[in-house]
Amino acid sequence: MQSVTDWKKCPSPTLPEYAFIGRSNVGKSSLINMLVRNNKLAKTSSKPGKTQTINHFLINKNWFLVDLPGYGYASISKTMREKWSKMIRDYVLFRENLQVVFVLVDSRLEPQKIDLDFINGLGEDGVPFAVIFTKTDKLSANKVQGNVQRFRNKLSETWEEMPPMLTSSAETGKGREEILQFIEEINQQYHSSHKNQNNEI
DSSP states (O other): OEEESSGGGSOOTTSOEEEEEEBTTSSHHHHHHHHHTOTTSSOOOSSTTOOOSEEEEEETTTEEEEEOOOBOOSSSOHHHHHHHHHHHHHHHHHOTTEEEEEEEEETTSOOOHHHHHHHHHHHHHTOOEEEEEEOGGGSOHHHHHHHHHHHHHHHTTTOSSOOOEEEOOTTTOTTHHHHHHHHHHHHHHHHHHHHHHHHHO
């Protein structure tokens, strides 16, 4: 694991990487731990703001999972919030091997302005992303579907094409295979295109 506060100090950009981010207490650390089946990888906390750096975890020597600080903290100072915001923005804009930003959204809630604003910001900057709805075990399948549809409807007000959307539960492991499959398909494209580039040099 490597933790930095400046994207320029991230590991050498030779492998594809996938960043995970969401509003405070969306269940990001629990989801990361469920994906890699290691309860101690990302620090979970009921107190928002546990993640304060850009954290890289090397997975199977093949790709990086990146745990980013969340957004929307009420309990930190404006200066700190601006500092985190700049750190995250610089990372997602300039990190050349970043393949996808996974934006985590709490499936129990109505569409939140803060999530929509963050997603629209990624869209304006041309950053590839996918949405993962968390905590689906806390609701019935119908309610989850209804909330996902509401989110789609809200996004369709500003988006012509919907981003990929996945549902998950850190408690039950739901979504694990789909998320890892999504990553694996992009990894294959990444490694094959880089192999071709190396052959051409």
